[in-house]
Amino acid sequence: MVSRPPSVSARTGRTGKMLRRLSGWLLLAAVSLPVLAQQPSATPAAPAAPQITVLVNLRSKDVTITDIKFRAFYNKIENKVIPLTDYDLQAAVQDEVMLALAEDKRAQWRLATDEEKLDGVALADDKQRTSAMLASVKGDRVLLVDVYGVQGYIHSLVKNMVIGVNVLLLDRDGRKLWKKGVSAKMKFPGSIEESQADNQKGLKQAVNTLIEKACENLKAKVREQKI
């Protein structure tokens, strides 16, 4: 049998088939590319940052000064409570805490509102705290900043001022995820009399410095923890 070369028509038919197949592939590629581009990447997306409600609980708006006087036969200890006149301590602490937390981008921080009706004292107490207390919370967790006092210690050797804060992270069920103590210390501004002159200028400036220092420490402590 003598093999015949393929006819022109047959040749054109094969080329046409190839061309049609190629154009089909091209068309499929053109259609699928934008679709593929829209599809999410194979790597899992980072989870959304949790919303954390920040509650600042101020146990007292006053400064308590423990005045210790050494005598020959006895020591006299007295706790003097000095109300800070006109000082909006709650607003000052809240502002400084939120400013410190804003730098931590692992979560979205928002201040608790009055509508949420959170009782800071009860929430700080492990025995009193229940999940029902957090039912109104708008957020994934609650960061309780429990400021338990601004205290001055004055005696012949040392004159100090201290602020004490407990920081607790709670989940929606009222479970304590962690608790950390934060404090800041500085020298007491002069004598009791001097610190209260000029509408308590010295005392108020010292309290402001303590709040700033405590919030710096709070920022560092929160950064070390899981949220």
Place this chain on the structure above:
Amino acid sequence: MLAGALLVLALLQAAPVPGALRVKSDVSEVEVFLDGASAGKTPLTVSAVAAGAHRVSLAKPGYEDREEQVTVQAGGTAKLFVVMKPLPQAPPKLPVQFYAIHQHRAGACSGILTVTAEAVDYRSLDGHDIFHIPIAEMHSVSRSMGALPNAAWNLPHQYLGCRIEGPGRSYGFFAYEEDPKLAGTPAENRVKFQDTAVKTKELFELVYRLWSETLKSKQK
């Protein structure tokens, strides 16, 4: 091309780097003016403030206006904390008399406490305890339980007396609202501490106000 890039780089380097200004006050919601323009209310952080000296004015109804000079460093944050001074209020009508229980180291007595612009005078009902404490000589005026060896940070206010430290001696008082039928009879055993909260606070605020006006700060 290279010359153009160098020119842009030089311009970027020459552009002044702004700083920030943080303004706080003891009273919240104080209007802040930066170089005469309203910047907001305290507590406040103003970003993109040109480096250099700036004039910060603070104003709030009921308080004296304040003006401060602040220097903002390039790329830094200048901080300002201002203590507002309330406008002088009408002075209280003096003298004011209070029925008061006077704390002793052991026990107490009751009597009349008279507050004048110059001094606090006490006279017990039986006349055995009489003293005169000049306001200008007071060392401190506070709320306190007295000489108690406890280090509680926050004592409940309703149990706190008005503590006056005079030269060489401290005095503790609990003021109370007297029942006219019982006036003149000893009160130390019939008046409960809980019922002294309102009048004691009133006494403290009056004496504290008079005393704090006599104080001079260390800076002065």
